[in-house]
Amino acid sequence: MLNNKKVGFIGAGAMAEAILKGLLEIGILTASQCMLSDISEQRLQYLSNQYGVSVTQDNLALVKHSDILILAVKPQIIGKVLDEIAPTVDKRTLVISIAAGICLSRLEETLQGVRVLRVMPNTPVAVSAGMAAISLGNLATKEDGQLAVKLFEAVGRAVIIAEDLMDGVTGLSGSGPGYAFVIIDALADAGVLVGLNRQTAILLAAQTLMGAAKMVLETGEHPAKLRDMVTSPAGTTIAGIHVLEQNGLRTALIDAVVEASKRSSEMNK
Template identity: 60%
Template sequence: MLKNKKIGFIGSGAMAEALIDGILKANLVTPSQIIVNDISQNRLDHMTGKFGVLTTLSIKDTVKAADILFLTVKPQIINGVLDAIAPLLSPTTLVVSIAAGITIGILESKLVRIPIVRVMPNTPVAVGEGMSVLALGHYAGEENGELVLTIFSSVGRAIIMDENAMDAVTGLSGSGPGYVFVLIDALTDAGVRVGLSRQNSLVMAAQTLLGAAKMVLETGEHPAKLRDMVTSPGGTAIAGIHVLEQKGVRAALIDAVQAATKRSQEMGKKSHG
């Protein structure tokens, strides 16, 4: 699928690094098929040293070489990047943007009649367990979607949704690692409170969340059914769950996702204004 494709990256930050790592580990392409552009020579030297990919300070060279062009830059500078690449793009170049809050409408207003895929990944792509949601632009076909899905599946799980779901996606999976880190930190404190060392407590808390998440994904069972398997009559787990329900943990998590979704909507309106 990606055999003869050249993949370009404009911006070589953490997300670009994670994606390149995943793409190469999955043997989707060879290092010589990847070209990375950045304004920092230090970053480019790091990418060459780590992955053996091609690097350049020239946006023009990157755009001209790429069949698939990733925009892995901060939203604040995306407009300047779009202005720079617009006159250089071939109509067949597939553009993939991970700039948060930058809609397909904004991208298509600058990159006319170009196939565009907007992606909202989350930070665990850095360890190959990301959750990425793709939305296809008006000129991106099914084949384009499958191509980008394959790339993001190399660093976790990926699904295609309508763009109007992106604020909700940001509220749940985009911001979600933040909520989970709070849970891990709190469970670690709890372990210390009941006499465990902080180091052991942290490993137990993090691995417990990882294992529970894996059970949900791999068994396909409803979380409530899996919870019922842990809660024996009059046992320890149900005593703990009773307290969680009493303290409104479930409602607090729902409220957190709602608040993050609302904030994403507000930020989107600001970027349009």
């Protein structure tokens, strides 16, 4: 699917590097297929030395190089970038934007006649455990969506969704790592309270959450069924769950996702 495809990244920050690293490590792309542009010459030099990829500070040169163009710039400057590259983007180029909050209509309005995708990845792409949601523009094909899934599965998992669900994705998986870090920190505090040292408590908490998530993903079972499997009558787990329910953990998490989704919608407008 990606044989002989040239992939270009406008923007060479942490998210772009994570995606690039994942693609190279699993062999979907070779360094010779990749080029990155950025305003920072020092950043480009680092990436060139680290991964052997081509780099440039000329966005238009990168656009001409690319069969697949990934826009990995901040939302505040994507308008300027779009205006700059619009006259140069070939109609055969697939453009993928990972700029938060930039809707497909905005991309299509500037890049007229070009196939565009919008992707919302989250920060665990940095450790190849990310989650990405992909929405297809009006001209994008099913094959374009499959290609994007393949790209982002190099750094985790990916799903295709309707764009009107993107705010919900932002509230759940985009902001979700933040919720998880709070939970891990709280569990670690509890571990310290019952006598564990901080380092051990953090390890126990983080590995436990990772293991539980892996069980959900790999078994395909509903979380409630897996919970029941570890909840013995009159045992320790049900005692702990009882306290969580009394204190509204479930409601707090649901409310957090809803509020984050509302905030995403407000920011997009």
